[in-house]
Amino acid sequence: MEVQNIPLLTQYKMGEFDLSHRIVLAPLTRFRSFNNVAQPHAAVYYSQRATKGGLLIAEATGVSDIAQGYRDTPGIWTREQVEAWKPIVDAVHEKGSIFFLQLWHVGRAITNGFLPNGQTPISSTATGISPGVDGQEWAPPRRLTKDEIPGVVNDFRIAARNAIEAGFDGVELHGANGYLIEQFLKDYVNDRTDEYGGSLENRCRFALEIVEAVANEIGSNRVGIRLSPYTNLSESIDSDPDALGLYMANALNKFDICYLHVIEPRVYGTVVLQGPEDEVPHKLLPMRKAFKNTFIAAGGYDRRKGNLAISKNYADLIAYGRSFLANPDLVRRFEVDAPLNKYNRSTFYIPDPVVGYTDYPFLEEPN
Ligand SMILES: Cc1cc2nc3c(=O)[nH]c(=O)nc-3n(C[C@H](O)[C@H](O)[C@H](O)COP(=O)(O)O)c2cc1C
Numbered sequence: 001m002e003v004q005n006i007p008l009l010t011q012y013k014m015g016e017f018d019l020s021h022r023i024v025l026a027p028l029t030r031f032r033s034f035n036n037v038a039q040p041h042a043a044v045y046y047s048q049r050a051t052k053g054g055l056l057i058a059e060a061t062g063v064s065d066i067a068q069g070y071r072d073t074p075g076i077w078t079r080e081q082v083e084a085w086k087p088i089v090d091a092v093h094e095k096g097s098i099f100f101l102q103l104w105h106v107g108r109a110i111t112n113g114f115l116p117n118g119q120t121p122i123s124s125t126a127t128g129i130s131p132g133v134d135g136q137e138w139a140p141p142r143r144l145t146k147d148e149i150p151g152v153v154n155d156f157r158i159a160a161r162n163a164i165e166a167g168f169d170g171v172e173l174h175g176a177n178g179y180l181i182e183q184f185l186k187d188y189v190n191d192r193t194d195e196y197g198g199s200l201e202n203r204c205r206f207a208l209e210i211v212e213a214v215a216n217e218i219g220s221n222r223v224g225i226r227l228s229p230y231t232n233l234s235e236s237i238d239s240d241p242d243a244l245g246l247y248m249a250n251a252l253n254k255f256d257i258c259y260l261h262v263i264e265p266r267v268y269g270t271v272v273l274q275g276p277e278d279e280v281p282h283k284l285l286p287m288r289k290a291f292k293n294t295f296i297a298a299g300g301y302d303r304r305k306g307n308l309a310i311s312k313n314y315a316d317l318i319a320y321g322r323s324f325l326a327n328p329d330l331v332r333r334f335e336v337d338a339p340l341n342k343y344n345r346s347t348f349y350i351p352d353p354v355v356g357y358t359d360y361p362f363l364e365e366p367n
Pocket of ligand 1: 026027029030059060102176177263267271272298299300301319320321322323348
């Protein structure tokens, strides 16, 4: 589908992948993977949003049993979990989409008593998120020892291999939103004194070791990473996000990975902050210019802003979260400039396999 004059609907070559448009499904946790196993209803949900030559990024998926911080989020560390993803990936591929899986470790972003067998959450630090932040009572973490770090890197490597075995085209490392990788990246959280803390180079070491291990395992052309240097979710704050973002964009070039996906400063987790909207986004431009492969921008985009960002070469692709959640045919709606369904926040995270998940109406019901 090449539609003239709609920048979002122009073709794009992302490494070896031929995309027919620039509209990406952002990773969206849905709390519907009972007992950490992806469910058959996810095949309906993702294939509803699949288009020929589109890119979908599946929801954050745990790399180990202590990587999960919320109920009913999927994993990819057991055989059962890998097998469960296969029919979902097949359904998306039948529609002709490219499908990446987001790999996740929550680190210290876990509430009290959540982890199995009384385990203690891990982080770069032994300091927990302050009580009451985001309305939660967070569990105090323990600081990963230097000797334990290769084991966590290895969990990501194995999870990536499992994702490829399940049929995914690639993986996106979740380096955003206050989770484990970001707990190393940001200086308000990372208080280490070894070579994984302190300088920018040291704080980025853990993330880059994971990138390298995963790229070696499945091929750099199958690896993306998501970063949010500017957002402060779960007290994950950096004193110089410009420098952090730019350092990572440059450092990632060494590994020649497929894409860098960055969240705009206006986003706080699942909420886009009110206030003066930057008409022409600009904050991510230095990262976009520094990174040599595909650049994806996300957060607070609508059709008009997405078209503007593509036409100004601010990004190669735009990821849409809440609007794609509520509009399974978002690509078609953007093509004909149709009104959008409104998302219903109260059903984002309910366990229902249909309500708020696969029941948002299409413009024209699919055959
Ligand atoms: C229900 C919901 C679940 C989300 N889950 C994830 C997730 O699993 N991984 C992630 O990186 N971001 C997640 N996000 C953030 C979105 O990917 C996106 O960055 C955010 O919604 C802002 O984009 P938007 O304005 O297009 O919605 C989630 C957002 C929502 C609304």
